[in-house]
Amino acid sequence: MLFNSLEFTIFLPIVFILYxxxxxxKPTYQNFFLLxxxxxxxxxxxxxxxxxxxxxxxxxYLIGLKMSQTDNKNKRKLLLITSICINIGxxxxxxxxxxxxxxxAEAFTLFGRSFDPFRLHIILPVGISFYTFQxxxxxxxxxxxxxxxxKDIIAFFAFVSFFPQxxxxxxERATNLLPQFYAKRVFSYQKAADGMRQILWGLFKKMxxxxxxxxxxxxxxxxxNEYSGSTLLLGGVFFAFQIYCDFxxxxxxxxxxxxxxxxxxxxxxxxxxxxRDIAEFWRRWHISLSTWFRDxxxxxxxxxxxxxxxxxxxxxxxxxxxxxxHGANWTFIAWGFLNALYFIPLMxxxxxxxxxxxxxxxxxxxxxxxIAQIGVTFFITIIAWIFFRSASISNALEYISILFSKSLxxxxxxxxxxxxxxxxxxxxxxxxxxxxxRDKEHGxxxxxxxxxxxxxWSLYFFLVVLLISVGGKQEAFIYFQx
Amino acid sequence: MKKFIIKSIVFFSLFILxxxxxxxxxSKSVRDVYHQSIITKHQYLDQNSDKQRLLLIGxxxxxYGFYSPLIxxxxxxxxxxxxxxxxYGLKYIxxxxxxxxxxxxxxxxxxxxxxxxxxxxxxNLALIQGLYxxxxxxxxxxxxxxGTVLKNIPRHSILKIRSFLSSKLYKxxxxxxxxxxxxxxxxxxxxxxxxxxxNITPKKRGGTYNPKTLELISSFSDYVMxxxxxxxxSFPSLDRTSFTISEEAIKKLEVEINKTGITVLxxxxxxxxxxNEFYDTVNHLTKKGQIKRTNYxxxxxxxxxxxxxxxxxxxxxxxx
Numbered sequence: 140m141l142f143n144s145l146e147f148t149i150f151l152p153i154v155f156i157l158y159x160x161x162x163x164x165k166p167t168y169q170n171f172f173l174l175x176x177x178x179x180x181x182x183x184x185x186x187x188x189x190x191x192x193x194x195x196x197x198x199x200y201l202i203g204l205k206m207s208q209t210d211n212k213n214k215r216k217l218l219l220i221t222s223i224c225i226n227i228g229x230x231x232x233x234x235x236x237x238x239x240x241x242x243x244a245e246a247f248t249l250f251g252r253s254f255d256p257f258r259l260h261i262i263l264p265v266g267i268s269f270y271t272f273q274x275x276x277x278x279x280x281x282x283x284x285x286x287x288x289x290k291d292i293i294a295f296f297a298f299v300s301f302f303p304q305x306x307x308x309x310x311e312r313a314t315n316l317l318p319q320f321y322a323k324r325v326f327s328y329q330k331a332a333d334g335m336r337q338i339l340w341g342l343f344k345k346m347x348x349x350x351x352x353x354x355x356x357x358x359x360x361x362x363x364n365e366y367s368g369s370t371l372l373l374g375g376v377f378f379a380f381q382i383y384c385d386f387x388x389x390x391x392x393x394x395x396x397x398x399x400x401x402x403x404x405x406x407x408x409x410x411x412x413x414x415r416d417i418a419e420f421w422r423r424w425h426i427s428l429s430t431w432f433r434d435x436x437x438x439x440x441x442x443x444x445x446x447x448x449x450x451x452x453x454x455x456x457x458x459x460x461x462x463x464x465h466g467a468n469w470t471f472i473a474w475g476f477l478n479a480l481y482f483i484p485l486m487x488x489x490x491x492x493x494x495x496x497x498x499x500x501x502x503x504x505x506x507x508x509x510i511a512q513i514g515v516t517f518f519i520t521i522i523a524w525i526f527f528r529s530a531s532i533s534n535a536l537e538y539i540s541i542l543f544s545k546s547l548x549x550x551x552x553x554x555x556x557x558x559x560x561x562x563x564x565x566x567x568x569x570x571x572x573x574x575x576x577r578d579k580e581h582g583x584x585x586x587x588x589x590x591x592x593x594x595x596w597s598l599y600f601f602l603v604v605l606l607i608s609v610g611g612k613q614e615a616f617i618y619f620q621x
Numbered sequence: 622m623k624k625f626i627i628k629s630i631v632f633f634s635l636f637i638l639x640x641x642x643x644x645x646x647x648s649k650s651v652r653d654v655y656h657q658s659i660i661t662k663h664q665y666l667d668q669n670s671d672k673q674r675l676l677l678i679g680x681x682x683x684x685y686g687f688y689s690p691l692i693x694x695x696x697x698x699x700x701x702x703x704x705x706x707x708x709y710g711l712k713y714i715x716x717x718x719x720x721x722x723x724x725x726x727x728x729x730x731x732x733x734x735x736x737x738x739x740x741x742x743x744x745n746l747a748l749i750q751g752l753y754x755x756x757x758x759x760x761x762x763x764x765x766x767x768g769t770v771l772k773n774i775p776r777h778s779i780l781k782i783r784s785f786l787s788s789k790l791y792k793x794x795x796x797x798x799x800x801x802x803x804x805x806x807x808x809x810x811x812x813x814x815x816x817x818x819x820n821i822t823p824k825k826r827g828g829t830y831n832p833k834t835l836e837l838i839s840s841f842s843d844y845v846m847x848x849x850x851x852x853x854x855s856f857p858s859l860d861r862t863s864f865t866i867s868e869e870a871i872k873k874l875e876v877e878i879n880k881t882g883i884t885v886l887x888x889x890x891x892x893x894x895x896x897n898e899f900y901d902t903v904n905h906l907t908k909k910g911q912i913k914r915t916n917y918x919x920x921x922x923x924x925x926x927x928x929x930x931x932x933x934x935x936x937x938x939x940x941x
Contacts, residue, residue: 554821
């Protein structure tokens with residue numbers, strides 16, 4: 140079920156009303172209800188993959204209990220390895236098997252031999268990379284004794300399958316989300332109203348900006364060799380906004396929906412395109428994944444301790460693995476590699492944590508230095524996004540070589556001027572709104588008392604009408620494929 | 622909680638009121654006038670003709686895809702281009718034409734690729750506009766089509782209000798709007814003939830294949846044959862880039878169609894034309910493209926010995 144679909148528009152109010160009707164001192168009924176509706180939500184795509192979630196949940200639930208029953212280090216390690224093998228095993232089979240088989244066969248051709256690898260004809264279960272990482276964090280945290288295992292099987296299953304963030308995150312830590320399933324939920328008007336505003340803002344980002352950008356982006360990336368460098372540059376800029384609005388829009392809807400149900404999910408994006416360097420960008424982009432890799436991969440590898448070679452190795456590992464998490468394609472690995480290259484100089488010069496505060500704090504507009512820093516960071520992320528979006532590395536390299544040719548100074552050509560204009564106008568609106576709201580949780584966070592009722596409702600009404608009339612064709616969220 | 626629910630109900634009631642206004646507001650945009658062309662096409666289908674009839678059925682790829690007078694001249698037939706919009710969905714299109722099929726009609730169906738994938742068989746926003754002009758078709762809708770209508774009502778209402786307001790603002794008259802859309806006496810679109818082609822973005826075809834589309838085409842074919850007519854299937858024209866990037870899906874579709882035993886005219890690759898032969902989308906041909914596609918159809922019909930079939934029916938009609 141897509142957040143931007145009629146089905147979800149009907150599903151959410153029904154769930155909301157029934158969920159709060161079940162509210163009593165014990166959250167068991169509400170958890171059981173959440174479990175059922177989450178499975179319906181997921182099964183709407185393909186009910187067959189529900190067995191995967193159920194199996195993964197059951198395995199980690201049992202492993203968690205067994206781990207807490209023993210102090211034997213080797214036994215605990217064995218249980219952790221079992222959990223890792225199950226979760227990574229699912230990812231390996233469904234997401235990476237064909238990639239490795241093809242790459243292995245290609246490698247053989249270098250030695251003058253060729254063979255047809257055995258390929259699996261299976262589809263990738265939606266959201267597998269998200270929920271497997273969530274359950275993995277649960278097992279690792281129990282192993283590290285940061286978390287007590289769940290004894291409430293319903294709460295645990297509901298935690299793993301919690302529908303707002305099941306298919307595209309934020310990837311929640313068990314330490315943050317699971318305790319919320321044990322606690323009695325209290326309805327808060329302010330929280331629910333703000334949740335609705337965040338859902339509206341997420342839908343604006345997804346349906347107005349991302350889906351309209353997609354029309355131009357798809358054309359440019361498909362026919363890049365027929366366009367000038369200036370058009371390709373615009374294609375890169377539009378893709379940067381498309382992927383940001385698509386993914387952060389999903390997160391906004393997920394967080395807003397959770398707030399309606401009395402839950403707090405972690406912030407996943409913090410206005411990343413205002414970042415002044417690439418290190419700050421990575422503290423603001425897909426925060427739940429970046430911090431997951433930091434806590435469960437980078438720090439166990441030694442983090443920034445040790446000599447420079449050691450640090451460089453760790454940076455490459457974390458960025459390349461992060462790229463590979465996105466998909467079984469060399470383009471994602473190249474994207475991760477490029478980001479590591481951007482990051483390493485900052486780390487070696489000790490400048491990776493100089494921009495940690497608010498951007499242009501206390502000022503309406505940024506100064507020239509900040510503008511230049513934001514501009515340069517945005518530009519280098521676009522170059523990396525070209526690899527992310529291209530079908531192959533050779534396509535990406537060709538795209539970049541045309542981008543930097545003389546035609547960069549030619550006037551850009553646009554195949555769908557109307558959609559292009561709509562997307563351009565709303566990118567400007569988005570940037571302005573987000574700039575002035577940059578110290579808030581989301582673009583529509585307001586203090587209701589400060590804005591008259593009529594203006595607030597007119598704004599909401601206008602946004603809903605806009606979603607229906609200007610919203611692009613219903614596209615699935617990009618991150619579903621990861 | 623109570624306050625939140627009351628406010629939500631008030632907000633959405635106001636919104637539903639706006640949508641209701643949109644459903645009933647009069648509108649006369651180019652889009653509306655284009656959809657109303659089906660009324661004229663129904664009149665053509667109702668008219669008596671002393672000649673054998675050839676009906677072209679499909680979406681706007683057919684409206685913008687053929688120049689029927691060339692077919693009439695070649696085979697001495699009455700040709701009616703019945704097509705209006707791909708967004709009606711192929712089920713609706715066939716249901717709409719079915720009552721007009723007569724004995725010995727030659728039917729050439731040219732569905733668009735989208736009709737074979739996902740929910741393309743059941744249409745989109747345009748289905749509502751089709752129902753405005755032909756409300757009697759409501760009785761033929763199945764559950765999937767009702768779902769399509771419900772899903773698209775909000776967008777339809779808002780677009781209607783928008784076009785109503787813009788017609789008030791720019792004082793468009795019905796005649797000015799109609800001037801932008803000119804069909805010939807067969808129902809082929811010709812108003813774009815002297816206009817320069819627009820920039821077109823090639824599009825990949827494909828998606829989740831829906832076997833139901835071919836089932837419905839087969840039963841429609843049986844219906845035409847039961848009336849003593851002849852039924853042909855043909856592929857839509859597509860620009861070469863779209864064709865190349867969609868080739869895998871199209872080839873699979875071609876295999877499925879050939880399995881049905883329906884007579885297929887030509888191949889998908891035969892109708893992949895240069896991009897400059899398309900007018901404003903990868904489905905709408907320019908004048909040059911329309912004439913080229915029509916000549917291909919004539920050749921394909923000759924290959925399938927249409928003249929022989931016509932002569933045989935002429936004799937049997939005379940004997941009757």
